[in-house]
Structure formats: C-alpha cells, structure tokens
Amino acid sequence: MKDSTRVVLGLALALVLLVTAALWLGRDTEGDGRTVVRLRVWDQSFVAAYRASLDEFQRANPDIEVRITLVPWASYAQKLRLDVAGGTADDLFWVSLYEDYADSGRLMDIGAALAEQAARAWDPFAVAQFSRDGKLWAVPQFVDGGTAVYYNRELLDASGVSPAELAALRWSPDPADDTFRQLLRRLRAPWPYNAANDFQSILLPYLGSAGGQLQRDGEFGFDSPEGRVAFDYLVRLIADGLAPSAADTNTSSDFAKTAFLQGKLALFQSGTFNLAQIAESAAFPWGVALIPAGPAGRISANNSIAVAGNAATAHPEAVRRVLAWLGGAAGNRYLALDGATIPAVVAEQQVYRDYWARQGVDVSPFFEVLRERQISAGGGSGFPAALEAIDPILDEMFLGRLPVDVALARAQAAGNAALDAR
Template sequence: MALSALSALGLMATLAGCGATETNGPGVTLKLVAADYGDSKDNSSEKYWDALVEAYEKDNPGVTVDVTVLSWNDVDREVKKMVDAGEAPDMAQIGTYADYADADKLYEVDDLLSIPVQANFLSQLADAGKVRRIPYGMPFAASTRVLFYNKELFAEAGIKSAPRDWKELAADAEALNKAGVKIPYALPLGPEEAQAEAMQWLVSGGTGYVDNVGTYQLDSEESVRTFTWLQDELVAKGLTGSTAPAKLNRADAFAAFARGEVGMLNGHPSLTRIAADQGVDYGTAAMPGVDGRARATMGVTDWMMAFKQNGNREEIGHFLDYVYSDKNVLAFAREYDLLPVTSSASATMAADQDDADLAPFLDELPTAEFYPAGKTSWATVSAAVKQRIGRAVDPNAKPRAVLEQLQQTASTADQRSGS
C-alpha cells in the first residue's frame, strides 16, 4: 500500500494519545454510546471498551467515561431518541452522522482532535466524514469487499482460477450449477444489507450511487445495464439459488458459504473467520468488472461523533485522541476482523504476517468507494434501497422501472434535505 509519511504520523499519533492535552479538571463524566461488533457475549464490544476505559481513567483520574454498548439493530435508533429528547450523549459510535451535523448538533473534528491524530486518518475515510467540506464524522472502523470463492467447489466444476470479468463470472456460475452446487453465486439483495451488495455491483459496472458532484444516479445507463445483466445472466438462469435475491440477507448468504453450499459471493473481512471456523477452503480475488477487474471496490466505514449539548469539548477531544492511538485502533480491528482507519495502524497491519488474511482487503482500501454518508438524504435513500433494490432483478421485473422509482425517491429526499 502506498501510505505516505507513515513513520512521522505514527510517532505523532502515539505522542498525541499519551496525555499531550490537559483536561479541565475533576468531576467530568463523558457518556459514550457504541455499537456492538461482537457475535456473542464472549466477544461483545463491551469488553473492548471496558479495557480501554479502565486504562484511560487510570491515567486521567479526573475523568469518568460511561459507555453503553447496544446492538446494531438498536443503536442508531436509540441515539436518535436520546438526541430528540434533549439527552444527547457526549459521543456516539454509530452508522451515520450527517443528519446531526446538518442540525448543528456536532462538534467539528477540527475542534476535537489534535492535529497529528486528525492527520493520521486515511484520507479517503476522512473525506467521507465531511458535510459541505467540513469534517464532523470520525471514521471508526472500515471494511472493503472482495470476491470469495470455494476452492473445492471450483475444482469439482473444473474451474482453475477466479473470474476476472462478468463474462467469466457467469461462465463459472454455469459450471458450478452443472456440477450440482446449490448456490453458484449468492446475491444477497434482501433488506439486511442490500445497499452494500447493490453498491458493489454498481461500482463494478462503472458507476455508483452518486456522480462526481454528488448527484444521485441510480437510474443511469450504467446502473440499468448492471441490474439488467444480473437479472438476465444470473437470476433468470437459476444461478443464484432457490431463494430470491430480494429475500436473501447477507448473514444467510455468509452462513451458506460457511456450510459449503455457495460457489461465489462478495464478502467483507469477517467472512474469513466464519469460513475458516467451518473448515471451508476458500480463496479471494478482486471483484470482476464488465471487461476486467473492477475499477474500485466498495468500502464501508462506521462513525464516531461528538455532540455539543453537554459542552465537554476538551475532555472529549482528549479521550478521542487516546481512542485513536495505534494500540487501540489495532486492537479493535484485529478483534473484529476489520480494517484500521489510520495510516500508521494500516501500515503496521500490512507488515504483520499474523494479519495476512486481511491483506486482500487492505490492498483494496486505497481505491475503495464509500456510501455518500455526508449527504443528509443518504439515510432515506439507503432505507429505500434496502427495501426495493432486490426487485430490480426479479425475473418478471423491469430493472429500469425499479431504478427510476428509486431515483425519484433519492431526488426528492435530496431536495428536502438540501444536501
């Protein structure tokens, strides 16, 4: 990976996280609401935050940090309830920030973090945290997508290597189908995370949710071509399994891959552990594009933000400098099979053989494209995509019509939000 000035940034970030800023004095309690990345009680994010807070409070006896960890099913909604009730936490680590920034409820990142810590964020992640060019969202965890394939099933179907373009992908899916594979290509466009699978295919087809100036382009010719191809070449030919893509959720697709029932699918880093735990001999490759490797992959980041309501700006900034030290960033990424959000931690992970399973995802990060999270309309658009994009590939549907309806929803949401 081409990461510039890593040594200097890493040193500065370490210094910034070791008490470079003084807090205002005793008696301050900071409230943080965070999402749970664990899949069981044994690896709940509570354990990560408990250890981090214990170490921080030991060196900063005047500050107490009260952390509430909630499931991803609840955390965004519960934080919204708190904010609407006038009881905003000092910090929230959740999935979206733009609505709060647009309502002038958040501190700007420039007013919180020390310069070395802020400069250490990977640039494309930092850029995704801006509303009208002002940074409000701090990237907390990142992931990219690659193509996973079952090596054993590929061998049984006579396939020697991963597909490099859409034509090869369709041909491989046909071969897997003839070999009796239950789901040659898993296409999870169900409501759990359809916006992610859809974006991966949009990017591989040469487009995305928005154009270069941030205007939604869900019904562009490239988008229509992509979903028409999926409908004609995969779904209509029975190559996506017996469950309709509109009803197949990501978790179910991952579980099927771990059972050895799926030939290929898009996956994020946690699938490496899920598959390995079940003894699946898998390979990974860059996502195929229309005529060769896709120009980019899809990236996802979750966000940390700080609310102005309680006025603890200096204490919040000091704590977050500590949160973003290399030690803590790496500990979180390794525990939950995610990618670091800072340059120095990314360089450390890339050089460590113990993190070799994450190398393909790190390689994709510099060119990854992210959701338009800085648009206040994105929450509305994302919800609509989750519920409706799967219909675009139904055998009897007209992809253009479905995408035009989604474009109308996006345009209306954009006009109302002014983003």
C-alpha cells in the first residue's frame, strides 16, 4: 500500500472515530432507551438535595434520567449566554435574570408547559419575578427571604448591648432620630457593621427604607432625594470607621462575611443564603435580628431563583415532566430538608422554619421584614449589562472618590444607557 493511501485511510478512520465519539458524548438516550435530561446549576451545595429529589423522580419515571451540570457562579452567566446562543445549553438551567432569554424566544412558556394553576402553589413574589408580558418563563425553586442582621453575641455582651436593642433601631439623616449610628459607636469591635456596595443586602434595603425605588417605568430611578439620603448615610458610616474600608469590600464580596466569622465584625447584614455557612463556621454564639428601620420603615428585597426550560431542547415532554416535579411540593421539599434554602412552594416553607428551629435559630426576621412592603430588585432586557455599568461608579462613591450626588447621577445615566442599548 502506498504511503499516500495509508494517509488517506488513516485520516478517514480518524474522522470516523471523532464523529463516533462526538455522537457518543452528545447522546441524549441511554442504551436502555431512557431519555437523558440535563439540569445546570451554579451552587455545589444544592447538588445533593437535587440529586435526592431527582432520584425519587426517576424511580417514578424510569424512562427519564436527569443529570446535574455544575457551572461555578463566577462563570455561570457568561457561559450560559454563550451556550444558549450556540445551541449547546442544558435542557434546564437556573436563572435569576432571565428577561433577555425570554425576549429572544429561548425559554419554554411555563404556562403552556404546565397547567396554569401550578403557579398558585408558588411564592407570589417569585411568580411575579419570572412573569413577563403576561407569561411565566421559569419554575420558581427557592426564595432568599428578606435581609436581616446577624449579630455576634460575644461582641454585643462585651459592649453592653442587648440583642433586644437591635429590634428597635432606626437609621435617619437626622442625628436626633438616628439610634443606629449611636449603637454602632458603642460596639467594641474592629468593625461594628458592614456598610458596603452590596446590591441585595445593603443597597436595596437602604434605598427602600428611605422611600426610594431602584426603577421607575422600566428605567433606573435611584438618583432621587431618597436615594441620596440612603447612600450618603452608608458612605458616612464607612468614612467614620463604623464599617470596613471600601478598598476591602469592593474587591471581595466575601470580605464582610469572613470578618464576621473571624469575630471582627459585630453586625453582619445579609440574607438566608449565608445562614448555613454561618451556622457551620461561627465559633461564637450568634443570632439574627431585624434590619434597622429607615425613614420609610423596614423594607427589603426578596430575590428568587428558578429553573427555566430550554426552548431548543430535543425532549420537550421529558423536560415538562421534570419541571412539573421540581415545581411540585414533593420535589421542591428536598431543597429545605437541611435548611439550605426557603422552597418556592409556599406549603413547604414550614419545613425550612422547622429545621432551623431544631437548630435553635429563629429565622423569623427574614420573613417579618417582608410583611409590609418590598422593594423590587429590578429587571428587564439588558439589566445585567446595566448593573455592570453601574457597579464601578458606585465603587468609586464608596471609596469617597466621588460625591454621592455626582456618583448617583452618573450611575443612573450609565445604567439607563445600557438598558437603551438593548
């Protein structure tokens, strides 16, 4: 055989092997005929709960196998955008900001896929978050609840502060009415509190408690008298040494949490998404209290996460069945069994409360803060890009390099320009 013939045959064989391997790796059915459905998430801590839930589903639906894909949060959003655009996204995937996908026809219509009454079982806020143009675009999985304040009991005791005092605190631009700053000055800790450029845990609660809004009529509206009051208060806490330097918190979203767990931060304002880690890692007695009230009261956001169905899936019926399970009480309950999160099925939220009650933790502040009013966390087509444009400007504000009024005006203009570009 000639060398040239061997080369041609070798290339042909290699091509066959590559095609075969590609088909094997990309197969969507097992040898026994089961349909493989893939679910993409960004948090390793949820994999075990989902695996247990989906194992039960598979026992009742032996013709379907659900595999979990883990993509770390740091690269999740970018990879999902690329994969959806390239047609390689999983059949199901977690979403929080979903509008761009819905507007471009990339998501399954949940109302059409499931019975309309399915949404009646879910947290109303979550349903509203994932509803757009009269349609529901994802199946809610869990809600964060409201924002609360974790406190280090040892640091409070050393400062002569009772946890009961935290429930009555108020922040105000008027020093005569501001009891929160007075208490922070009493706390004997390297840092009393975690004022910072933290969108969900700090910025939204202060903006809402000042009476402001993040968006109005689809555009950003935080550059307002209320917004300037809220952000000026936060910036002054940092400038007065009552919170860590923005040079630290701007560059590490976990700086405040780490400081709290190290016993260096007396009050840590955050959400339920940090509860399990604090319970596991804190080497000191701690508790949870209500956030301080502002001029407009105590107001918090309540974000939620949902599972969206890929409109381009090759197995719409199998995906529909998995969505129905994950959105039902039996499937959703698993996310609360170990206290990891608050399930979106309202009837199962007591499972979460009961778990933490057995651990001696009162989680009621996360729920009580939502009873009156809530501030919307915003959304819309182009919203992720808008937040990326806003964030560095607010970083400069917290560093003290931009006056609050200048920073808010620039940030709002940059955010709205990003929205308009979409």
